[in-house]
Amino acid sequence: MLERETADGLVAVRLTEVEAYAGEADPASHAYRGKTPRNAVMYGPPGHAYVYFTYGMHFCVNVVCGPTGTASAVLLRAGEVIVGEDLARRRRMAGNGRSRVVAGAPPAPGPARGPLAARDLARGPARLCQALGIDRALDGTDLCDPAAPLRLRSAAPGSLAGQQPGVQFGPRVGVSVGVETPWRFWLQADPTVSVYRPHVRRNRV
């Protein structure tokens, strides 16, 4: 479970999909070419959040894993919103201007009939961050601190008893190198797991 607490309220997500990045030894990792201002947090203590900005408009969040001095991390790719669905939906719809805002269209009646399905609220690393209101201000947050604005918690004991489906694995999404390393993990048949997409190189100028 990943919890995000702000003045607006609490949003909690049950993680369903992650990817592992093995620091400087991994060509797909942000740390492959060494330490930079952006990835500095990856070299810090484990259990902290590494938040980065990509594709000119999206944030993604990782959990730092290796001991201090190493740069391993796990990218949180998707989850199911358990608490605070309305707040999560508001954040996803608001999206600074250009996301899902249809001019002139009458607002959909009930939340269940909205254009944004509940399963899509945190289906993808950037969507997850948007639903939880995560940006670089949270870079370096100690996720193990129960009082932190963003924190990681175990599910309540027994809540998943007998219901845990199998964990599948395969290649990581959107990476141009290290494709042969199957370090994306997800819960089998879970509707909130994102769709696999290979890396695409865009047109040069």
Next chain:
DNA sequence: CGTCGGATAATCT
């Protein structure tokens, strides 16, 4: 259902 291309800017070379 699926594939395709544009948006858009921090970060690094």
Next chain:
DNA sequence: GATTATCCGACGA
């Protein structure tokens, strides 16, 4: 100047 751990709307079947 090139690249990018992505998303969304459009379009075709």
